[in-house]
Structures are given as C-alpha cells and as structure tokens.
Amino acid sequence: MPRHVSLGWxxxxxxxxxxxxxxxxxxxxxxxxxxxxxxxxxxxxxxxxSKVAAMLMRSKVDPSTLIPNPGSLCVYLGASSGSTVxxxxxxxxxxxxxxxxxxxxxxxxxxxxxxxxxxxxxxxGIVPILGDARYPLNLAPYLPRMADWLFQDLSMxxxxxxxxxxxxxxxxxGGLGIISIKAASERWSTGxxxxxxxxxxxxxxxxxxxxxxxxxxxxxxxxxxxxxVAQKV
Amino acid sequence: MCVFSRCLHxxxxxxxxxxxxxxxxxxxxxxxxxxxxxxxxxxxxxxLLWTSSRSSKSVASRMEDLQKGxxxxxxxxxxxxxxxxxxDAVGHLTHADWPDLTVEEQQLLESAAHILAKRGVAEAxxxxxxxxxxxxxxxxxxxxxxxxxxxxxxxxxGLLLPSLDLDKDRExxxxxxxxxxxxxxxxxxxxxxxxxxxxxxxxWKAIQDIGxxxxxxxxxxxxxxxxxxxxxxxxxxxxxxxxGPLGAAKxxxxxxxxxxxxxxxxxxxxxxxxxxxxxxHRRGAPPPKHGSVIFSMPQxxxxxxxxxxxxxxxxxxxxxxxxxxxxFDGEPWTESEIAEIHQLSEGIKQKFPSPPKxx
Numbered sequence: 135m136p137r138h139v140s141l142g143w144x145x146x147x148x149x150x151x152x153x154x155x156x157x158x159x160x161x162x163x164x165x166x167x168x169x170x171x172x173x174x175x176x177x178x179x180x181x182x183x184s185k186v187a188a189m190l191m192r193s194k195v196d197p198s199t200l201i202p203n204p205g206s207l208c209v210y211l212g213a214s215s216g217s218t219v220x221x222x223x224x225x226x227x228x229x230x231x232x233x234x235x236x237x238x239x240x241x242x243x244x245x246x247x248x249x250x251x252x253x254x255x256x257x258x259g260i261v262p263i264l265g266d267a268r269y270p271l272n273l274a275p276y277l278p279r280m281a282d283w284l285f286q287d288l289s290m291x292x293x294x295x296x297x298x299x300x301x302x303x304x305x306x307x308g309g310l311g312i313i314s315i316k317a318a319s320e321r322w323s324t325g326x327x328x329x330x331x332x333x334x335x336x337x338x339x340x341x342x343x344x345x346x347x348x349x350x351x352x353x354x355x356x357x358x359x360x361x362x363v364a365q366k367v
Numbered sequence: 368m369c370v371f372s373r374c375l376h377x378x379x380x381x382x383x384x385x386x387x388x389x390x391x392x393x394x395x396x397x398x399x400x401x402x403x404x405x406x407x408x409x410x411x412x413x414x415l416l417w418t419s420s421r422s423s424k425s426v427a428s429r430m431e432d433l434q435k436g437x438x439x440x441x442x443x444x445x446x447x448x449x450x451x452x453x454x455d456a457v458g459h460l461t462h463a464d465w466p467d468l469t470v471e472e473q474q475l476l477e478s479a480a481h482i483l484a485k486r487g488v489a490e491a492x493x494x495x496x497x498x499x500x501x502x503x504x505x506x507x508x509x510x511x512x513x514x515x516x517x518x519x520x521x522x523x524x525g526l527l528l529p530s531l532d533l534d535k536d537r538e539x540x541x542x543x544x545x546x547x548x549x550x551x552x553x554x555x556x557x558x559x560x561x562x563x564x565x566x567x568x569x570x571w572k573a574i575q576d577i578g579x580x581x582x583x584x585x586x587x588x589x590x591x592x593x594x595x596x597x598x599x600x601x602x603x604x605x606x607x608x609x610x611g612p613l614g615a616a617k618x619x620x621x622x623x624x625x626x627x628x629x630x631x632x633x634x635x636x637x638x639x640x641x642x643x644x645x646x647x648h649r650r651g652a653p654p655p656k657h658g659s660v661i662f663s664m665p666q667x668x669x670x671x672x673x674x675x676x677x678x679x680x681x682x683x684x685x686x687x688x689x690x691x692x693x694x695f696d697g698e699p700w701t702e703s704e705i706a707e708i709h710q711l712s713e714g715i716k717q718k719f720p721s722p723p724k725x726x
Contacts, residue, residue: 236473244491247484254481261480264487265434274457275398275433276480278468303457322649 141190141198143233144225145179152179152187154224158256163220177224181355184218185287185314188355189363195348200310200363202226202283205233209277209304211267212287213239215249219260227259235259238276240267270300280306289319294334298341305366311344317358331360338364395438395445396458396465399429400472402441404449405462413448415441423478427486430479495602496624502595503620506613509588516581520544523574524553527566531559541585544578604699605689609682609708614660618686621660629687629694636690637661637683661686666712673722678712 138146144155153169153176160175162168167178181187190197202208204226213219219239226235239254240263241247247264254260265272267288284305286297293315301311315334317327331349338344344364352359392407403414417439419425429439438446438454446454459465468476491497520541525533527550531540536557547553549571551561566574592613599612603625606615621639622628628636638645640659648654657679662668667679685708692699 244488248488251481251484251488258477261477262484263434263480264484269436271456272434272436274460275430276476277460278398279465280460304460306460 142201142225143204144228145198145201146176147190147197151181152190153177154179154221155228157224157227157229159229161256163253164215164217166217177221179221184221185352185356185359185361186218186222186285186312188352188359189312189314189350189361191355192350192352192361193348193363194350195363200312202235202310204228205235206282207277207279208235208237209240209273209281209284209300210237210287211240211285211300212289213241213250213262214243214246214287216246216253216260218287219250220253220257223257223260227257231257231259233259236261238263238273238281240265240273242266267300268296270303273300274303277304280304280309282306282309283312284309285312285314287314289316291319291321293319294337298338298344301364301366302341302343307366309366310347311364311366312361313338313364314352314356314359314361327358335362338362343367393449393452394455394458395442395449395452396455396462397439397442397445398459398465399426399433399439399476401466402439402445403459403462404445404452405458409463413445415445417441421475423475423482426475426479427482430476431483434483495598496619496626499595499598499602499616500620502591502598503616506588506591506595509584509591513581513584513588516577516584517541520574520577520581523577524550527562527564527574528554528557528559529563531557541578541581544575545582547575550574603690603693605692605697606686608700608702608705609686609689610660610664614663617660618690621658625690625694628690631687631690633680633684633687636687637679657683666709670716671719671722674716674719677715677719681712681715682708 138148138153141147141152146153156168156175156177160168162177164183166180169176169178179187181191186201190200193200202222202225206226208222208226210219210222216239219237222237223235226237227233228235236259238261239250241250242265244264247262250260250262254262261276263273263276267273267286268290281304284301286293286300288296290296293313297311297313305311313334315331317330320330323329335346335349339346343366345367347363347365350361350363352361393412394405396403396405399417401414401416404412406412417429433439433456436456442454446452521533521537524540524544525531531554533540536559539557543553543556547556549568550565554561595616596612599616599619600607603612603615603619606618609615610618618636618639619625619628622631622636636658638655638658639661641655641657644652644655656676657667661679661683662675664682666682667675670678689700691697
C-alpha cells in the first residue's frame with residue numbers, strides 16, 4: 135500500500151491525516167506541524183480544526199472530487215482567521231499564486247479580519263472581504279464571473295437559507311457548493327440536532343438549483359456539525 | 368442595429384446610441400470597470416467604461432460603494448439614460464462576454480480589497496459599543512480579581528491576628544497591611560493585640576504583597592468604573608438614568624451593542640444576564656424572573672420575592688423604551704420622568720403587600 139494518496143495538486147492523505155504543500159515555506163499559519171519530503175514542504179491540515187479537512191476525511195465519495203481545482207475561483211464564506219483558507223490557498227493558488235487561482239475570503243468580524251489580513255500579505259490570490267456573508271449581492275462586485283467552488287461556514291441562524299441564496303447568485307453551473315451546518319447556531323427546537331440537519335437538507339433540496347451529493351456527519355471531529363455537499367445544476 | 372459615436376467626457380469614454388430601445392426587461396449590468404445595458408435577448412444596447420486613471424485607492428472607494436449595494440457611476444449614468452432598465456448587481460456574473468480581469472486589474476482589485484478590509488478593521492476602534500465591551504469586561508474581571516485578593520488578604524491576616532475583628536475592621540485591613548513594616552506594626556494600626564506567632568520576613572513580604580495588590584486592583588477598578596460612567600451617561604443617557612450608568616453599559620454589552628439593545632423586545636432585556644437560567648428554561652425549568660442587571664436595581668432586589676417578577680417586567684419595558692430613545696436620538700428622559708417610573712414601580716409593590724396563596 136502506498137504511503138500516501140494524492141487528492142489533487144498539493145494535497146495528500148496519509149495514515150495520520152491530510153497534508154498540503156506549503157505555499158509559504160518555513161511558516162506555520164496556526165502552529166500546525168510541518169514536514170519535509172525532499173525539496174517540498176508539507177503542512178498538516180488538522181481535521182479537528184478545519185471543517186473542510188474533516189469533510190475530506192469523512193467523505194464516502196472520492197474526496198478529490200470535493201476540493202476545487204488549482205487555479206479556480208473559490209468563495210469561502212465565514213473565513214474566520216483563515217487557517218482553512220491557507221490550506222485551500224496551498225492547493226488552489228500555490229506558491230506566489232502560480233496557478234492563478236483566487237479565493238474570496240469573507241468574514242464579518244474585524245478581529246478575525248485582522249489575522250486574515252496578515253495571512254493575505256504573504257499569500258497572493260486570497261482576497262480578504264470584510265462584510266456580511268448573508269448578503270451575496272454585496273459580494274458579487276468582487277467576482278468577475280460565477281465561482282467554481284463555494285464553501286459556507288457561518289455560525290448564524292438560517293444557515294441553509296443563506297446558503298441557498300449565495301449559491302444561486304454566486305456559484306456557477308456545475309460548481310460545488312458546500313455548507314457546514316452547526317446545529318447550535320440554529321434557534322432552539324424540540325427535535326434536537328437531527329431535526330435542524332433534516333430541515334436544512336430539505337431547504338437545500340427544495341431550492342431547485344442544488345443537487346445534494348453527500349451529507350457528511352462530522353461527529354468525532356467536530357461535534358454538532360454536518361457538512362452537505364451539493365452541486366449546482 | 369446601433370450607431371455608435373465615441374466621445375470622451377468626464378473621464379468616461381462612452382458610446383452614444385442614436386435611438387435608444389425603450390422596451391421592458393432591459394437590465395443594467397455592471398462591475399467596477401464597466402457597465403452595460405442589455406435587453407431581454409442579451410444584446411448589448413449601450414455600454415460605458417471607466418477610463419480615468421485607476422489606482423488601488425480609487426478602486427477601493429468604488430468597491431466600497433458597490434459592496435454597500437450602490438451603483439457604479441457608469442451604471443448610474445446608464446440608468447438615467449435608460450429609465451426602464453433595471454440595475455442587476457449579479458448580471459455581470461452570467462453575461463457571456465463579460466471581460467475577464469486582466470492581471471493588472473486582478474492586482475488592483477486585490478489591493479483595493481486589502482485597503483477596504485484594513486479600513487474596516489481600523490474603523491472598529493471608533494465604535495463605542497466595542498470600547499464599552501472592553502471596559503465592562505475588564506471591570507468584571509477586575510472585580511473578580513479584587514474579591515479573590517481581598518478575601519485572601521483578610522483570611523491570611525485573620526489567621527495570624529486571632530483577636531482581630533474581621534467584620535468591623537475588614538475594610539481597613541488591606542490598607543493597614545500595605546502601609547506597615549511588619550505584622551506587629553499592622554496589628555498596632557488595626558488596634559489589636561500583636562501576633563502570637565509572628566511570620567518570618569519573607570512570609571510577611573508575601574502578605575504585604577497581597578495587601579498592596581488588593582489596593583492596586585481596587586484603584587484600577589475605580590478608574591475603569593469611572594470611565595464606564597462617563598461614557599455610558601453620554602452614550603446611553605436615558606438608560607443610565609433609569610438603571611444607572613454601570614447597569615446601562617452592562618445591558619448594552621450583553622445585548623451586543625446599542626443598536627441590538629434598542630431592537631430587543633423588553634422580555635429579552637428583562638432576562639439579559641440570566642443565560643444559565645434561560646438555558647435551563649429551554650429544558651423545562653421555570654423561566655427566570657430577571658437577569659443580573661435588572662435584578663441589581665434596588666426596586667427589584669429590595670422588593671419582596673413575589674413582586675420582583677412584576678417589577679422586573681415593568682422596568683424592562685421602561686428600559687427598552689429608554690434604550691430606543693438613546694439609540695434613535697430621542698429626547699433623553701429627565702429626572703422627573705425617572706421619578707415617575709420609580710413611583711409606578713413602588714405602586715406595583717403596594718398593590719401586592721402579601722405573598723400569593725399557595726395553590
């Protein structure tokens with residue numbers, strides 16, 4: 135058995151977890167482990183801290199189909215301080231953005247934006263946007279065309295509804311829209327977490343423009359969270 | 368179909384059309400670089416480019432407007448040229464031959480985004496809500512630090528000076544300890560008998576340190592409360608008069624800002640600061656009558672148990688009105704209006720002199 139499986143350019147899955155090819159050599163973004171393999175440096179993509187990594191670990195379909203292609207146009211809603219964005223950047227843009235990719239990293243918190251800005255200084259291709267990710271019309275001016283890949287990680291009520299809205303406006307046909315749903319962010323109801331997840335799934339299903347590919351439970355990596363992967367048709 | 372004549376005007380190079388289409392279903396689509404009018408069949412009817420010299424600063428100010436949902440200058444001109452056309456903020460994303468960003472434009476947009484994000488971060492420091500949050504949080508942390516230090520200081524000195532009256536002299540102890548040269552001196556200052564087992568010099572140093580720290584923290588606490596009082600009485604004048612400036616600041620911080628406080632139903636204001644009780648309520652426990660802020664008002668905490676809920680509900684209603692006055696630039700309440708409110712809450716208390724009968 136080979137020691138690692140490649141999930142695409144610069145992303146590897148090994149026995150212990152995921153690694154991305156570091157675009158900025160010699161630097162950890164949030165204190166993650168680094169290792170060398172020949173001339174290439176790899177950064178550990180912690181699946182307990184990043185929901186994208188958790189999704190890739192847990193997915194039952196081929197995880198390489200869930201990540202964007204190098205050089206594509208990605209939107210990340212709820213980028214926070216950008217640790218996940220940095221790994222996506224490793225893959226989509228690469229060192230010095232030689233793939234010519236672009237990641238729109240949207241967050242509403244000025245505190246998080248501060249950290250994200252320092253990240254952007256060393257990583258060309260990330261576009262930091264301080265704004266409310268629930269209003270996709272206000273993000274559209276930053277895009278030259280529809281996005282190829284959209285990830286939403288907002289800890290706010292009505293996550294599924296804003297996901298439907300942002301995918302309908304910003305995501306191109308055939309593009310992947312992925313949402314991480316946090317049960318604790320929804321308004322309280324008697325049915326518990328599962329009911330929130332089922333309701334969100336129904337909302338996404340009935341939107342009409344999204345076809346659900348997979349529903350991934352992140353239990354064990356991230357409690358009270360699921361990820362729904364959908365394709366825009 | 369169209370006759371174009373190019374001319375330069377105000378930095379816009381635009382195409383002028385002789386006979387404009389005035390059909391419905393026309394849309395104005397735009398981004399920061401250019402704007403187009405397209406008809407229902409996606410034909411371009413008119414277009415306008417931004418041709419003045421571009422810098423990351425000028426792009427940033429354009430993006431700022433666009434992000435707020437405003438039109439670009441070109442789109443505005445096209446809209447006035449074609450009054451029937453509807454502006455479409457996402458139209459450019461799906462338009463087939465919308466020009467891709469050149470490398471230079473890509474860089475301009477990226478640095479404009481940087482500028483805007485940086486500006487947003489810098490502007491956050493001007494928000495009084497955030498500054499109050501820092502002050503109120505530091506105040507509550509200082510308070511808990513002071514309680515711990517003060518209790519330790521009292522207990523420690525109490526152990527070594529067994530004849531000291533810890534209730535009567537409590538407030539004087541930290542000061543006396545920090546002023547004295549040793550514990551015998553401190554016992555003299557406190558007017559009690561000298562310690563039966565005097566501590567060694569190093570041990571005394573540790574005691575004195577705690578006393579000193581206790582006074583320092585008390586000073587910091589006073590100054591931070593002073594700052595809160597000044598800011599809150601200006602930022603939340605009516606609410607400060609009703610629940611006191613410290614309470615008003617706390618309500619504002621718990622609600623997550625003055626705007627959110629002003630938009631809150633009074634029932635939510637009533638239970639602000641009762642998070643644990645609200646969480647328990649969601650699992651079936653009886654609802655809390657009041658949160659910590661409303662409870663801290665003497666009208667509630669000094670009233671008999673059975674009217675507290677009623678008065679808390681009444682005062683929360685008034686607090687919600689006060690916060691709206693403060694946020695939406697209403698005329699602040701005067702002392703006489705506050706007195707009237709307190710009279711009414713006294714009336715509620717009078718109305719229920721005895722506890723309700725048990726069912």
